[in-house]
Every structure is written in structure tokens, then in C-alpha cells.
Amino acid sequence: MLLDLFMRRLIRIGTLTLRYPDGTLRRYGGGEGPEAGMALRTAAAVRRLALNPGLAAGELYMDGTLEPERCGLYELLDLLVVNLWQGGSHPAERLVTAARTLRRRIDQFNPAPRAKRNVAHHYDLDGRLFSLFLDRDQQYSCAYYQTGQETLEEAQAAKKRHIAAKLKLDRPGLEVLEIGCGWGGMALTLARDWGARVTGITLSEEQLQTARARAAAEGLADRVRFELMDYRAWRRPVDRVLSVAMFEAVGLAHYRRFFTVVRDALRPDGVALVHAIGRAGGPGATNPWLAKYIFPGGYSPALSEVVPAVEKAGLWITDIEILRLHYALTLREWRHRFAASRDAIEALYDERFCRMFEFYLASCEITFRRTDHMNWQLQLTRERETLPLTRDWMLKAERASIGA
Template identity: 70%
Template sequence: MLLHLALNRLIRTGTLTVRYPDGAEHRYGGGPGPSAGMHIRDWKAARRLALDPALAGGELYMEERLAPLEGDLYDLVEVFMLNLETEDTPATRLLEQGRRLVRRLAQYNPAGRARRNVAHHYDLDSRLFRLILDADQQYSCAYFPTGRETLEEAQAAKKRHIAAKLCLDRPGLEVLDIGCGWGGMALTLAREWGARVTGLTLSTEQLGVARARAAEAGLADRVRFELLDYRAWGQPVDRIVSVGMFEHVGIGHYPAFFETVRRALRPDGVALIHAIGRAAGPAFTNPWLAKYIFPGGYSPALSEVLPAAERSGLWVTDIEILRLHYAETLRHWRRRFAANRETIRALYDERFCRMFEFYLVGCELAFRRSDHMVWQMQVARDRAAVPLTRDYITAAEQAAVG
């Protein structure tokens, strides 16, 4: 049996128990590490899982042809992730080489395609995101200074941390928010820092929510939101912020992104880019995630980002790596999803719930057990645009807390 042979070779860390379609159970591994179990409900599913576990695992869970047997989905994905990371066979090398070869094509994101890719995920019913996110609807990595913060506290801390790095040293600064989501960052910068903000999104769902929030908050005169690709922006601004959007740019478009930032910044301007990255070097997007959640998306290694920033003529004035912060953020989202699962199933269906569960679990483990992290890169046109030491960041955050 193909799957039996594959698992015998694969599982070296932890223990995996498998119940096959005929009722037979086999235990694989047994070394130190987590333990989990799964039930494969038909032989075609077993074959698919053996041939391409990175894609088939999530699909079979969505189709209810694969189910956790011992423990839960988190335990099962953890065992597979830990072992797949170290697998090195001719078959897996061939699959990886193929996916590396086509990744530029998969990440080819001209304006029209970028709009369709964004709509695939971010035009989902906004009620879904209200059920799992914090009250400000921050759909990006929160910031946990102690690890004991609530989700709301950690997201507020993230916004303060980013605002501090933007050097908002006087009211009335013009800020461009590239990838503004549902408007929370833009509204915070206007309300608490006195900025005048333009938020750009490619999601019609996000645009409607963001504009309604600005009107409700009485900030429509200082915050506006536009359905516009970042490459079409042509006005000078004092500051640029981009949170959780760079993952959708595509590796072939990094030069255009940084050239846009440089062109838009005034001579003393500062920009802060907050994005998911990977610590182990260039790779490719997990095929299940690319197919079902973020088509066209990719979380780059910094070695892929810095050359484009350097060629643009911008100064990279600060880089910070946030390691387990996104794992904690996703843990909060996953728990809120579970608490509201029946409501979400009424919005969509069981298959959607399984897809979203697999997404949240897989992403949390990518940050907790694999090489994923978040990077924050501050760039400026002038080397003297920001203070000489990082003390100003802490001072600005403390002043904002009051």
C-alpha cells in the first residue's frame, strides 16, 4: 500500500496512528514529539495523500474523507508538518522543484489579476471576520509585549508600535495606507495621531466597511478610502504604511512596489512595511493555501525583498523580526472561530468551515513550528529622516499609552 510505505518512511518525529478504510490500524514513528491519529475513509483518498500530502491533506479534510482519530486537527497537522519539513526523497524534491519553477507565474499579479486574487479572500462576508477578529478588525499579526495580552490589547499595541516607527511627530501629516483592510489602522492614525490618511484596497467589501466606519467615527474629513491599485497612486505623501499587504505583491513586482514607495514619499518621508516572511530562505507558497486561501500570495525571505529595496534608492533604516507573535494571534482567531462555528456555518457551509479551520491551524503551526515570522521594515528617502537610535520608538509608544 502506497500510503503505508510513505508513512513508514516519513514519520520520524512523534507518533501517527492511522485507521485505514478496511478498519486496520497502523502506528508510525514512535520517537520523541507530538502524537496524533487520522482516519482515512477510502482508498482513493489514501493514494492522493501519499502522492501529494501538502495539497491533498487539506482537500481531504474539507471533503470529510480524512478525519482526526486521536487528538484534534491541530495535533494531526503538527505531526505532518514536523515530518514533511525534513522529508527529502526524489519524489518530494521533484515536486518542490516544479513548484519553485512556476512560482513567478503563480505570483504574476498585474492590476486585474491582483484584484481577482484579493476578492477571493477579502471579499468574503465581513460578518465572518467580525466573528473572529478583534473589535477593530485587524487582520494581521498582533504585538504581544508580554504574551499575556488579550487580542484587543495586542492589536492596539501593534498599531502603536507601527505608528511609533512612522515618526508621526506633528499633526496633519499625510499618510498613505497601502492595503488598508477594514480601515482600522487609518482611523487610528487619524484619531490618535492627527494624521490625514488615504487608505487603498482592492476589496469592495473592505471598502464599504471602511468608508462606513470613517463616517460613523466622524473622521470622513480626515480619512478617505479608495478602490485603487498601489501602482496607480501618484500623489506625494509624508508617510506610507502597509500592513499585511506585501504578501500579495508577488516576487516579480517587488521592484515596482519599492519604486512606488520612493516616488510617493516626500524627501523627508518615512514608510513602514509589515509583512509575513520566512527565516529559512526562498521557497514557495504551500499549494493548498495558494489554491484555497491566498491565490497569488507569497511570504518572502528577506533576501528576496532587500535587493528590490536597495535598487529603488531607498534607505532601509530599521528591520525588526517578530517571531511567535503571529502564532499567538492565530491562536486567538482559531479559538474565536471555534466559539462561533455554528454561526459561520450558517453563513457558508460545513465545507467552508473545514477549509477555514485547516487554514487557521496550518498558519498557526507555520509560525510556531516552522520557519515563518513577521518582518517590519522601515525605509526612507533620506538617511537622516529618522532618529539615530531606536529609543524614539519606545518613547513614542509610552507617550501614546499616556
């Protein structure tokens, strides 16, 4: 049996107990490490998992033909990812990954109409869904944990302060362009707490409506506005440019255009901050299940793929920060909150949708704990003299914002 052969080669760390459709139990591995079990309900599930595990595992779980046994989904995925990343090998997965890597530029070709469709696939879901597992400000990006013991609300507030400090909002009235504004929380914070005037742009109609309603409700509509706009359509210079958790949707072929837009949007003494998911191990390919069901057209780049585009755009990289485990901690909180609200989310959608989101949150958390994924922040300027000689000013600004 092909799957049996692959599992014998794959599981070198920990132990996997696999129940086949005929009731046969087989144990793989047996060494030190995590233990987990799973059952495959049909012969078709066995074949699909053997031939394309990166896509099939999530689909089979969504359909109920792959089930964890004597463990949760998180524990099962953790065991599999540990072995895929550190231990054995799966020849079929290596071949599929190689093919995906070769066609990355095709998969990530994101002209404006396609980019809008990709965004709508995920971000135009019912807004009540996100309110059930995100923090109160609906920050849908990596939080910032200084100790790892903070609540999600505390860590997301710290993330906003950390980013605002890097933008050097050192006088009131500075104009900020936020590329990918989400539900408006970051823009509203910059206006309310830092005295900025902000324009947030998005391709999500759902996010646009929510962000505008929030600005009106907080009495900030005169200082914060939100527009349905592709970043490539921006034409006006501003003092600051910010992009948080949007760059993953840009696409490899468009990196130089993105940073050229950032450069052209900045006034000569302007500052930009780009925050995104990346990978420390060099270029790769997006998991096919994630690309199909969660983030079509998305990709988390290595910095080696990003920096050349920054250089060609003529921008200075004035600071780089790598956030290693922060997103794992964030996703853990989202996963727990999703589980606590599962009944309400199932009422919005259905059981299959809940399983899809469970697989997404668990697999992404494990990716940040076990593989090379991380978050990076690039601070950028047009001129070398724009910022002070050392980076001490950022920490001082951050501390001053909380009265420390």
C-alpha cells in the first residue's frame, strides 16, 4: 500500500497510529516525540492522502473522512508537521512542492481585478465571524508579545504602539496612507492616539463598510477616511505609508511595483513601515490547501525575495525586525476563541466551514512554531538623513505612548 510505505518513511519523530478504512491499526515511528492518531474512513481518502497530502489532508478533514483519534486536530497536525519539517520525507509532497515552486509567478499574478476577487474570497465573509475570535479592535494580523503572557487585547494594542512608534509620528497632522486597512482599527488608533490624518484603502467591501461606520461612531470621520482602492491607483504624496498584513497578497511579480508605489507616495522626508509574514529558510511555495480555501493568490516571501525589489525602487531600508514566535502566540488565541464560539460560527455557516477554519488556524499556528515562518517589519525612507542616527528614538516613542 502506497500510503503505508510513505508513512514508514515519513514518521521518524514520535508515534502515529493510523486506522485504515477496514479497521486495521498500524503504528508508525515509535521514537521520542509527540503521539497522535488518525482514522481514514474511505479507500478514496487513503489514495488521496498518499498522492497529494498537502491538499488532501485539509479537504479530507473538512469532509469528515480524516478524523483525529485519541487526540485533537492540533496534536495530529503537530506530529505530521514536525516529521515533514525535521524528520522523514514524503516523495509525493516533495514533487508537488517542486511543481508549485516552479509556477509561483503564475499563481501569484495579481492584477487589480484578480486581487479584488482574492481579497473578497476571505475578507468579505460575514463580519460577525471575525468578531467572534479576534480581539475587540478586530486586528487580523500578528500581535506583539513582550513577555508571552499578555492577553490578546494587550498584545494587539502593543502591536499598534510598536508600529506607530516606527512611523515617527512626532507631530500632529501628519498624513498617513494605510495600504490594506482591515476593519479600520489601526487607522483609528493612529488618528485618535497619535494625531495623524489617515487614509485607509482596501479591496474588501465588507471591511470598507465596517471601517467607515467605526470612524463615524468614534467621531473621527474628519481625520480618517476609507476608500475602496487598489494600491496601484494611489497618486498623492503623504508623510507616512503603512502596510500591515497586506503584502502577502501582492504576488512575486508585483513586488517592484508595490515598492515603487510606496516610494512615489512618500514625500522626501517620509517614512514607511511594511509588516508581513515571511520565511527564514529561503523561497518556497504556498501550501495548496491554504491557497485554494483561505488565501488564493497569497504567498509569504523570504526577505531575499523582497529586498531586491526595495533596492530597485530606490528606497533605504532603515530598520528590519523579525518577529519569530509572535504569530504562533496570536494564532493560539484565535484558535481558542474560535473553539469557544464554534456553535455561533456554525450557525452562521455550517460544519464544513467550521472544520475548514479549524484546520486553517491550527495548521498556521504549527507552521509558526515548527517551521521557518515568521513575521518581518521593514522600515523604509526615501532619504538617508530622514531618521536619527540610531534606533533609540523608536523605543523612546513607544515608551512615551504608554507613559513609561
